[in-house]
Amino acid sequence: MSHLIAPSLLSADxxxxxxxxxxxxxxxxxxxxxxxxxxxFVPNISFGFSIISxxxxxxxxxxxVHLMISDPDRYVADFKKSGAxxxxxxxxxxxxLHRSIYSIKEHGMKAGVVINPHTPVENLRDIVAHVDLVxxxxxNPGFGGQKFIEGTYNRxxxxxxxxxxxxxxxxIEVDGGVDTTNAARLVEAGADVLxxxxxxxxxxxxxxxxxxxxxxS
Numbered sequence: 001m002s003h004l005i006a007p008s009l010l011s012a013d014x015x016x017x018x019x020x021x022x023x024x025x026x027x028x029x030x031x032x033x034x035x036x037x038x039x040x041f042v043p044n045i046s047f048g049f050s051i052i053s054x055x056x057x058x059x060x061x062x063x064x065v066h067l068m069i070s071d072p073d074r075y076v077a078d079f080k081k082s083g084a085x086x087x088x089x090x091x092x093x094x095x096x097l098h099r100s101i102y103s104i105k106e107h108g109m110k111a112g113v114v115i116n117p118h119t120p121v122e123n124l125r126d127i128v129a130h131v132d133l134v135x136x137x138x139x140n141p142g143f144g145g146q147k148f149i150e151g152t153y154n155r156x157x158x159x160x161x162x163x164x165x166x167x168x169x170x171x172i173e174v175d176g177g178v179d180t181t182n183a184a185r186l187v188e189a190g191a192d193v194l195x196x197x198x199x200x201x202x203x204x205x206x207x208x209x210x211x212x213x214x215x216x217s
Contacts, residue, residue: 004192029210038068062085113128
């Protein structure tokens with residue numbers, strides 16, 4: 001498949017959030033990426049259920065919700081009710097990861113697992129056959145606008161090999177420091193979905209930037 005683009009609303013203009021959502025609707029983007037942070041697992045706080053519901057009421061593309069929270073199992077039904085289409089949980093927070101993934105699927109969402117930059121890709125060996133997507137963080141989670149970690153290219157390649165080896169159909173998503181300078185190399189390494197926040201919303205023409213990321217031009 002052609003790679004997908006998921007602009008991260010964490011970098012949108014919160015005073016003009018409806019405007020930015022409609023821009024993404026009209027752009028060549030494929031998903032909305034929504035980061036949920038609790039101030040515990042990561043040192044920041046972001047969108048809650050009411051905001052996600054409002055985003056869903058305007059968005060015409062799937063909501064790719066990334067939970068950077070402790071004990072995500074408590075809230076699976078709430079995120080489904082709020083409008084999540086994909087729900088992704090951190091390997092580092094889920095004591096019973098298979099149970100978490102199955103719960104997400106039972107609630108009718110696509111299920112994903114995320115790993116931080118320091119977590120070995122090989123730790124996912126026993127879960128990749130059961131998920132719809134794997135999200136590799138290419139920065140340490142919690143804040144937008146961070147510098148891309150160069151070792152991510154190698155991690156994507158190793159993950160791609162693991163998925164092929166285990167006959168997993170999961171797509172590979174990359175989040176953190178993605179922009180027009182590294183997008184082509186990320187896709188070449190095996191990434192299927194690129195999350196871009198400040199690289200989109202902090203440019204003079206976000207829709208044109210999305211187009212460049214989509215076309216890799």
